[in-house]
Amino acid sequence: MSTAAPAPALSILDLVPVRSGQTSAQAVAASLSLAETADRLGFRRFWFAEHHNMPAVASTTPPVLAAAAAARTSRIRLGSGGVMLPNHSPLVVAEQFAALESIAPGRVDLGIGRAPGSDPVITQLLRQTGTTSDVERFPEHVRDIVSLVSADGASLRFTSGGTYDVHATPAATTVPEVWLLGSSDYSAQLAASFGLPYVFANHFSGEGLERALELYRTQFQPSETLSAPRTFLTANVLVAPTDDEAEARALPNLRMTARLRTNKPLVPLETVEESIARAADFAGLGETFMTSARAKWFVGTPEAVASDLRSFAAQHGVDEVMISPIAGSYENEPMDVSPGRTQTLELLAATMSL
Numbered sequence: 001m002s003t004a005a006p007a008p009a010l011s012i013l014d015l016v017p018v019r020s021g022q023t024s025a026q027a028v029a030a031s032l033s034l035a036e037t038a039d040r041l042g043f044r045r046f047w048f049a050e051h052h053n054m055p056a057v058a059s060t061t062p063p064v065l066a067a068a069a070a071a072r073t074s075r076i077r078l079g080s081g082g083v084m085l086p087n088h089s090p091l092v093v094a095e096q097f098a099a100l101e102s103i104a105p106g107r108v109d110l111g112i113g114r115a116p117g118s119d120p121v122i123t124q125l126l127r128q129t130g131t132t133s134d135v136e137r138f139p140e141h142v143r144d145i146v147s148l149v150s151a152d153g154a155s156l157r158f159t160s161g162g163t164y165d166v167h168a169t170p171a172a173t174t175v176p177e178v179w180l181l182g183s184s185d186y187s188a189q190l191a192a193s194f195g196l197p198y199v200f201a202n203h204f205s206g207e208g209l210e211r212a213l214e215l216y217r218t219q220f221q222p223s224e225t226l227s228a229p230r231t232f233l234t235a236n237v238l239v240a241p242t243d244d245e246a247e248a249r250a251l252p253n254l255r256m257t258a259r260l261r262t263n264k265p266l267v268p269l270e271t272v273e274e275s276i277a278r279a280a281d282f283a284g285l286g287e288t289f290m291t292s293a294r295a296k297w298f299v300g301t302p303e304a305v306a307s308d309l310r311s312f313a314a315q316h317g318v319d320e321v322m323i324s325p326i327a328g329s330y331e332n333e334p335m336d337v338s339p340g341r342t343q344t345l346e347l348l349a350a351t352m353s354l
Helices: 024-041 063-068 089-101 118-126 133-147 185-194 209-219 245-261 272-277 285-296 302-316 339-352
Strands: 010-016 045-048 078-086 108-113 154-155 161-165 177-182 197-199 231-239 298-299 320-327
Touching: 010 024, 010 339, 024 045, 024 063, 024 339, 045 063, 045 231, 063 089, 063 339, 078 089, 078 177, 078 245, 078 320, 089 108, 089 133, 108 133, 118 298, 133 154, 133 177, 177 185, 185 197, 185 209, 197 209, 209 231, 231 245, 231 302, 231 339, 245 272, 245 285, 285 320, 298 302, 302 320, 302 339
Parallel strands: 010 045, 010 320, 045 078, 078 108, 108 177, 177 197, 197 231, 231 298, 231 320
Antiparallel strands: 154 161
């Protein structure tokens, strides 16, 4: 007799989506409400992404959003998915997440990435900070942050002799858990060499997933904080009571994907009704991109999506999946909550017995 694959733990990756007609304040309120729901339902983590200058995305500052979520939750782990390190000084990042750790001890994850999270112009504006913005020094800066948030801190050695001790928080009793994020061989190998937990950004494209996991697992070097490889995967997920509703709510994000891939001007996320009315906008290449993206997403009824997520986790040997809830909104739905995204969490939690 065959048995179903075990249910993985579930976590949330939030981009703080902004729909047409919605203010940033309303979008943030909706995401914080979603964090409360995730906390109540038993999800493991709630991470905020870092993206800039995008009308459909309000998650520009993960530590600020995580601090706000910490004030409204009591159990769930909070963090970044991730901080795009070349945009920031390592010491500033370390201090921000050390402060978060003091707000929510034992509940903070610092996910670090190397991508810019925006277009070249914004990237240059973000990186006007001297040598700390050197992408080639990314491995060095990751190592600096790991040291800075530790209880022992880091030491600077002067060329003239002597040292200078630096702590993100002196005498830290608990520290953020540092994760390395990426969607390439480079990130997998760097995480393995540092002995850090690793997350493959499968929700972004899914290309190269198997190779990245193999590199990470086979090249992993144990560290003081991690004795064996530890990883989970991200996925775009949408659950609704019926297939028709699920497919309809997927349209706004599918069309946003096509807009990004075809270099069309970025706009706030459309409502379901707007997506249906403007369906002819993305014929040809745009439609091809939408079809390709939809094939990699988990969209459907609770039982079907739960089964697919179990199989997905088992196939890749992970015990956790971080879902990016991609449900769009109907025009008559409130602006300060996300009914479709909340529904995805509630239906999954009930079906997978979180």
